[in-house]
Amino acid sequence: MKYVIGVDLGGTTTSVALFKNNIGLIKQNVLPTEADKGIDYILTKISLALIKLIEEYRIKKHNILGVGFGSPGPLNIKNGIVFNCPNLKGWKNVPLKKLMESKTGLPVFIENDANAAALGEWRKGSGQGVRNMLFVTLGTGIGGGLIINNQLYSGKDDAGGEIGHMTLFPDGIKCNCGNFGCIEMYASATGIVRRTKEALKSGKKSILSVFGNNFTSKDVYCAALKKDKLAFEIMADTGKYLGIIFSSIASLLDLDMIVVGGNVSNAGETLLRPIRKEVQARVMYPANKVKIIKARLGANAGVIGAACTVLEKL
């Protein structure tokens, strides 16, 4: 019996999980990342957690095929270096693969976290058996990954799949990336909350005003489900905005499927219906046959996909 380990490093929590080599989950532990404690602390904690998992199941190291490590930030897969992580203080040119290999004595394969999640949804989630697929994760920001011709697509510098920084409105509001009008500024959880607050400020009525200025994107889509007019409009516009970007991608890539994940995807049909409507209005046959569906693995897409990375690389 052979085994695989997945790690999904996040700004707040980190998942470490042990899998059979068919990516059947044996056990998953979720740790606080404690990003402020520095690189060495974080990586030592993760290493100890995964060694504890191995020992708990009395697995010999030579039966572990490898550790797949999903990390935020631009990175170089081949060299195993993470260039920087905006959410992890002090992470600049971290030789993640080398550090983790010396701490664990196991082969380590690194991958961008959104790309790992795309791989997870493709191998074990909503995208199984599909040839060309986009995975989009709608959270604080918007990330994504592409499966092209039955393979995770990386691009020239492992930076492919950055759908969040595609331009929705050429003269739109400024994004942290430097560009103007990025879809991330409008359709991420952050964008949804910002647009809702602006609408309330401009005098629109909504049940959300009971929260004062303190609500989340989940509150918005829950209010939309309860027929709150403003919240419904905000979610319809969110779907419309995503639909515009998905239309461009569908025209360019003639995809089989777009899988929508991340916290905001829990809005379900309230979000997916306006997305599909916009794509049908904008995309020509036969590219308009693209299926647009909800991700299935939830927050576990990243750690499952990280484990899948090992099998892809072997």
Place this chain on the structure above:
Amino acid sequence: MKYVIGVDLGGTTTSVALFKNNIGLIKQNVLPTEADKGIDYILTKISLALIKLIEEYRIKKHNILGVGFGSPGPLNIKNGIVFNCPNLKGWKNVPLKKLMESKTGLPVFIENDANAAALGEWRKGSGQGVRNMLFVTLGTGIGGGLIINNQLYSGKDDAGGEIGHMTLFPDGIKCNCGNFGCIEMYASATGIVRRTKEALKSGKKSILSVFGNNFTSKDVYCAALKKDKLAFEIMADTGKYLGIIFSSIASLLDLDMIVVGGNVSNAGETLLRPIRKEVQARVMYPANKVKIIKARLGANAGVIGAACTVLEKL
């Protein structure tokens, strides 16, 4: 010695060319398409032209590896069927592969014309040796093709590469395809002429007004080269618009190169400079390292690429 034939079927003219199997050109003939005379007439004429070429060089049929046929319109490569060609009257569900094989007695491989041109620029033009590349052709409309992981990318229904119908302005003017604000409506030859006419109508001064209402996109970029203020602005905006779309594609695909072809690309740096400026302003490192250069094969990209199709398929 083995040989390959390329055919590039256009709305006005059709190229038929004989190549050595390293795609070295032996001879090319350009025929008027005479689109109004119907499918059988057109295909018979093309077949006779290519048989004449073979006989002229006394080549035995069994030394011809195949005919690569670039055709407009959505099509199915495997079945060899062209679904429809807006520029060719009566072309609906044409079994092009079968018809051409029975007329010539040679194996025929069909490909979308813009995809064939992308293949040509990649194998024999500006994109040689590059792994991930977008080819864009700026003519009456805007077409394109993608090379992904050293392979022509087709998508689920051979409809990939339709960059012309990516959305530039979500609430922009209506396109023939049904979508609003397609880049094709602004940055194609047609779009350039339309925008220039609108500017003249609104009272802007330009040397182009001597043409009355009768000028081409070439007149516009020639006027721009001669420092005509309005023409220069029009070309700068054209580059800006293309730059916005290229930025989204670069963020999504982290490409090595974007090759700009078609008649409008003869504007050269007048167009390429504002494209590059926009991409640098909008795209994050490292995806902003994408090279943006002019196509090299001109109008021959299609017929050269059609011949290359044969080698890719064998």
